[in-house]
Amino acid sequence: MIVNKPYFSTFLLLVTLFCVSNCQQAKPKTTSTAPKEAVEQTPISSPDTIKKEIVETKTYDYDTLQWLDILDLDTSIQVDMKYATTDNFVKEKMYECGRCLLRPDAAKAVAKAHIYLQGKGYGLKMLDCYRPRPIQQKLWDKVPNPTYVTNPAKGSMHNRGLAVDLTLVDENGKELEMGTPFDFFGPKAHTFFADLPDDVLANRKLLRETLKKFGFKHITSEWWHYSYQGARSELSDYLWECE
Ligand SMILES: [Zn+2]
Numbered sequence: 001m002i003v004n005k006p007y008f009s010t011f012l013l014l015v016t017l018f019c020v021s022n023c024q025q026a027k028p029k030t031t032s033t034a035p036k037e038a039v040e041q042t043p044i045s046s047p048d049t050i051k052k053e054i055v056e057t058k059t060y061d062y063d064t065l066q067w068l069d070i071l072d073l074d075t076s077i078q079v080d081m082k083y084a085t086t087d088n089f090v091k092e093k094m095y096e097c098g099r100c101l102l103r104p105d106a107a108k109a110v111a112k113a114h115i116y117l118q119g120k121g122y123g124l125k126m127l128d129c130y131r132p133r134p135i136q137q138k139l140w141d142k143v144p145n146p147t148y149v150t151n152p153a154k155g156s157m158h159n160r161g162l163a164v165d166l167t168l169v170d171e172n173g174k175e176l177e178m179g180t181p182f183d184f185f186g187p188k189a190h191t192f193f194a195d196l197p198d199d200v201l202a203n204r205k206l207l208r209e210t211l212k213k214f215g216f217k218h219i220t221s222e223w224w225h226y227s228y229q230g231a232r233s234e235l236s237d238y239l240w241e242c243e
Pocket of ligand 1 (some may be wrong): 128148158163164165224225
């Protein structure tokens with residue numbers, strides 16, 4: 001068979017052009033349909049559903065029957081665990097990382113007190129919460145004086161996960177004036193020390209009355225320390241996880 005070369009070349013060129021243009025058109029066609037199908041198959045979640053899904057899929061790195069991390073209840077509570085820094089009376093970092101864990105009932109009571117204070121334009125700042133007994137031992141080893149540190153053999157409410165050291169902050173997160181810093185040892189830090197400016201007395205009173213309302217009792221020697229009265233629990237050696 002005799003092939004007319006110029007015609008055959010033109011034919012080949014046309015076939016190639018047809019194929020190239022078809023391939024180029026086919027690609028976007030395929031990619032444009034895929035996401036459309038995916039969108040159609042995914043149910044649209046309402047904000048409430050999304051919130052519920054997040055709560056249900058949240059995993060905790062501690063036993064929630066024993067403990068609650070205060071930030072898992074309310075992220076607007078300030079947490080500045082002083083024993084996870086060198087800003088404390090032993091001037092040494094005692095925790096690998098600072099977390100405010102408490103027994104569940106005590107944690108919920110703190111969260112309620114915080115919400116109550118928010119209604120008045122204030123909030124809570126946590127300075128120490130549950131203190132594992134091995135940490136209490138470390139403190140005791142440094143300062144074996146029962147005036148300042150509870151003997152770990154006896155154990156404190158902090159070691160039971162029922163005590164908090166805390167202060168008040170204003171709506172900008174600034175600490176209110178309380179007369180002394182945290183862990184100041186002396187009469188001026190006593191809860192009912194009267195020779196203080198009126199605003200300091202009012203701030204201490206607000207902290208005291210609020211916490212009392214939610215089940216916490218003051219001690220006389222430290223304005224920042226409160227113990228939860230609504231539950232009992234054992235001393236604990238549990239050490240929380242760090243990132
Ligand atoms: Zn305390």
